[in-house]
Amino acid sequence: MSTEQSSTATKEWNLEPESEYRFELDPGTSLAIKLVRGHAEVFGAELAEGKQYLFGSECKAAVYTWRGSRPDASDKHVTGHPSTEYVSDETPMAAYANLHIAFEQMRVRALRTLHGSPAHDDDPAANAEPLRVLVVGPENSGKTTVCKILVNYAVRAGQGWSPLLVNVDPTEGAWAAPGALSVAPVHSPLPTSSPANPLGSAATSAPTALSSNALLPLVYWYGHADTKRNPVLVDRLIRNLGDNIAEKYDFDAEGKVSGLIVDTPSSFGAGTGANDHRHKLIKACVDAFKINVILVVGHEKLNVEMQRTYGSQLTVVKIPKSGGVVELDHTYRERIHNYQLHTYMYGQIIPPPPGITQATVGGEALTELTLAPSSTVISFDDLTIFRIGAESMAPSSALPIGATRVLSEIQPVPVDPAQSGSGLLNAVLGLLAPPNPDENERYEEEILDLTITGFLIITHVDIPHRKMTILAPNQGSLAGKTAIVGSYEWQDQ
Ligand SMILES: Nc1ncnc2c1ncn2[C@@H]1O[C@H](COP(=O)(O)OP(=O)(O)OP(=O)(O)O)[C@@H](O)[C@H]1O
Numbered sequence: 001m002s003t004e005q006s007s008t009a010t011k012e013w014n015l016e017p018e019s020e021y022r023f024e025l026d027p028g029t030s031l032a033i034k035l036v037r038g039h040a041e042v043f044g045a046e047l048a049e050g051k052q053y054l055f056g057s058e059c060k061a062a063v064y065t066w067r068g069s070r071p072d073a074s075d076k077h078v079t080g081h082p083s084t085e086y087v088s089d090e091t092p093m094a095a096y097a098n099l100h101i102a103f104e105q106m107r108v109r110a111l112r113t114l115h116g117s118p119a120h121d122d123d124p125a126a127n128a129e130p131l132r133v134l135v136v137g138p139e140n141s142g143k144t145t146v147c148k149i150l151v152n153y154a155v156r157a158g159q160g161w162s163p164l165l166v167n168v169d170p171t172e173g174a175w176a177a178p179g180a181l182s183v184a185p186v187h188s189p190l191p192t193s194s195p196a197n198p199l200g201s202a203a204t205s206a207p208t209a210l211s212s213n214a215l216l217p218l219v220y221w222y223g224h225a226d227t228k229r230n231p232v233l234v235d236r237l238i239r240n241l242g243d244n245i246a247e248k249y250d251f252d253a254e255g256k257v258s259g260l261i262v263d264t265p266s267s268f269g270a271g272t273g274a275n276d277h278r279h280k281l282i283k284a285c286v287d288a289f290k291i292n293v294i295l296v297v298g299h300e301k302l303n304v305e306m307q308r309t310y311g312s313q314l315t316v317v318k319i320p321k322s323g324g325v326v327e328l329d330h331t332y333r334e335r336i337h338n339y340q341l342h343t344y345m346y347g348q349i350i351p352p353p354p355g356i357t358q359a360t361v362g363g364e365a366l367t368e369l370t371l372a373p374s375s376t377v378i379s380f381d382d383l384t385i386f387r388i389g390a391e392s393m394a395p396s397s398a399l400p401i402g403a404t405r406v407l408s409e410i411q412p413v414p415v416d417p418a419q420s421g422s423g424l425l426n427a428v429l430g431l432l433a434p435p436n437p438d439e440n441e442r443y444e445e446e447i448l449d450l451t452i453t454g455f456l457i458i459t460h461v462d463i464p465h466r467k468m469t470i471l472a473p474n475q476g477s478l479a480g481k482t483a484i485v486g487s488y489e490w491q492d493q
Pocket of ligand 1 (some may be wrong): 022023054059060061062137139140141142143144145147171196264265267308322323324325326327328
């Protein structure tokens with residue numbers, strides 16, 4: 001394989017078996033990688049020979065090869081300027097592959113049980129429950145990457161599996177905007193090209209032409225980066241995701257055997273005290289998704305803790321952390337959130353390095369990935385906006401003497417855009433799906449349980465004329481709709 005260190009030169013790298021080429025990109029740079037011959041993959045997604053794959057938006061990733069060099073050499077051309085690049089032959093991929101094999105056996109067993117076929121070689125008394133994995137670990141342990149690799153291996157197995165990938169890490173962005181919790185069935189390998197689209201493109205914001213690996217996620221909006229900010233709301237949304245999945249499984253027993261993998265925030269993996277919020281949220285996941293395997297990525301203390309708490313009811317496995325995982329700091333994460341919102345509105349735009357013309361982003365042609373958002377002026381009365389709980393509460397000291405707080409952490413509180421200090425300018429809003437058409441079925445907190453159909457940004461608020469300007473990926477009318485505001489803001493620059 002090869003990399004280019006000047007704008008015209010291309011570097012070639014020859015990878016030994018079970019080694020990987022790791023790279024990190026600086027802001028504003030891109031990288032094109034072409035597999036010249038052999039077999040290689042990026043976090044479990046195979047590269048096709050001869051195709052240029054583009055990476056951008058400060059992407060940090062690795063190209064791994066199982067079989068490597070001669071006679072079946074994995075040569076790659078790399079064009080662009082990574083700020084860091086090196087080859088490592090110390091990877092945890094063999095451990096991850098073993099895990100995949102064990103999971104594959106669980107899927108086969110579950111399918112066999114579903115069809116009532118007799119057991120063959122393996123233990124007939126073995127658990128035939130479909131696989132339901134929770135991945136936990138501290139910050140920068142590579143949780144999302146492990147989830148991606150395991151899901152990609154499952155869909156590559158050629159058995160027609162389409163596992164569910166559940167994201168309960170609000171900072172991840174996944175297929176929506178940062179602040180969302182979501183789930184999607186994965187039918188084809190998830191590409192890696194940019195942290196703006198860490199799990200590939202979703203069909204909801206991408207052009208319809210983009211169909212080969214677009215996903216249809218189900219999204220709830222939490223609206224904040226930190227799960228500590230409103231754990232009661234996170235708990236509620238986790239249970240909503242769980243209920244949705246259970247309902248889907250009722251109608252899709254074949255899909256159920258593919259299993260599910262849950263990616264969690266790093267706040268679940270590191271904390272202090274036995275009673276902090278993370279225990280409740282881990283428990284909420286275990287219950288909501290009926291977890292039967294917990295994977296602990298590279299953290300002894302957390303592994304012991306999970307063994308003690310859950311070891312008697314489910315399997316807890318510690319897996320190694322990859323030395324390639326990059327420490328992401330706060331400012332990097334903020335830039336990524338900006339990339340994600342920009343990508344949500346404008347599509348995935350990665351300018352290829354000089355000299356590269358026929359490139360693909362995760363296998364998709366470049367022209368198919370551009371979107372044109374619309375900016376619309378609406379009346380304050382068109383859109384009803386809520387904030388959930390705590391943020392909108394006055395401090396206790398401001399309450400009348402003797403009064404007790406009546407707002408709960410998950411009470412939806414209307415936000416009036418006419419109030420200066422409403423906090424709506426530049427705010428990211430989650431647009432809710434319509435409420436139950438049957439009035440009798442409605443309830444006060446229903447908006448907590450509605451999914452998100454899209455995201456909006458308020459780019460201008462004109463209080464005298466009671467109007468605001470909204471940026472949205474499409475031009476649908478907002479009249480009569482309801483949206484939720486959290487703490488994410490974005491400015492189009
Ligand atoms: N083997 C590798 N080589 C190079 N980069 C890698 C490798 N594995 C992971 N990374 C990168 O390291 C970064 C952190 O990995 P990842 O997002 O999987 O960790 P995480 O534990 O989920 O993070 P968080 O702290 O946000 O929960 C990502 O940019 C990812 O692409």
